[in-house]
Amino acid sequence: MEVILKEDVNKLGHRGDVVKVADGYGRNYLLPGKLAIEATLANRAVIEQMKGSAIRKSAKEKAAAETLATSLAHVELTFERKTGENDHLFGSVTSGDIAHQLELQGYTIDRRKISLEDPLKSLGEYHVPIKLHREVTSHIKVTVKAEESETEAAPVA
CATH class of the missing domain: 3.40.5.10 (Ribosomal protein L9, N-terminal domain)
Known part of the structure; x- marks a missing residue:
C-alpha cells in the first residue's frame, strides 16, 4: 500500500x-x-x-524548536525511586515520566520525542536527547537518586 x-x-x-x-x-x-x-x-x-x-x-x-532547545538546555530533572540491593531500581524512569516532569515545569513535549532507547533502571546521571524537530535535538540532564526510606529519614531517639 x-x-x-x-x-x-x-x-x-x-x-x-x-x-x-x-x-x-x-x-x-x-x-x-x-x-x-x-x-x-x-x-x-x-x-x-x-x-x-x-x-x-x-x-x-x-525556529520554534531552536528556541525551545535553548531553554531546555538548562533543564535538570531529578527522580527519586525506591532501590533494592546494589542500587537497582524497583521500576524505572520512562519517557512518559520525563514528559510529565517537563510538563510540570511548563514545557509541553510529547513523550515520543524523548529518545530513550531503554527506560532508566539504575541510579546515576543521564543526558537524554529530545528530538524537537527533524533537524533540532536538545539534551536534558536527568538524575536518578535513591529515595530515602522512612527509617533513614527519621532516626529513632
Whole structure:
C-alpha cells in the first residue's frame, strides 16, 4: 500500500513523502492516527499544493524548536525511586515520566520525542536527547537518586 505522510514518522519518512508500507501498518496505524493518507491521484495533487505551505510551516517549527532547545538546555530533572540491593531500581524512569516532569515545569513535549532507547533502571546521571524537530535535538540532564526510606529519614531517639 502506498501512503503520503502527513507527519514525520520515525524510520519511515518525512511529511509529504510517498512511501510504500505493509497494508496492516497503513490501515491500522498510519491512517487512523492521521499520520498519512492514501496515495491516490487526487491526494497526490493536493499534496503537491500542500508542500509549499509545508515548507513554510517547517521553517516556523524549526525556529520554534531552536528556541525551545535553548531553554531546555538548562533543564535538570531529578527522580527519586525506591532501590533494592546494589542500587537497582524497583521500576524505572520512562519517557512518559520525563514528559510529565517537563510538563510540570511548563514545557509541553510529547513523550515520543524523548529518545530513550531503554527506560532508566539504575541510579546515576543521564543526558537524554529530545528530538524537537527533524533537524533540532536538545539534551536534558536527568538524575536518578535513591529515595530515602522512612527509617533513614527519621532516626529513632
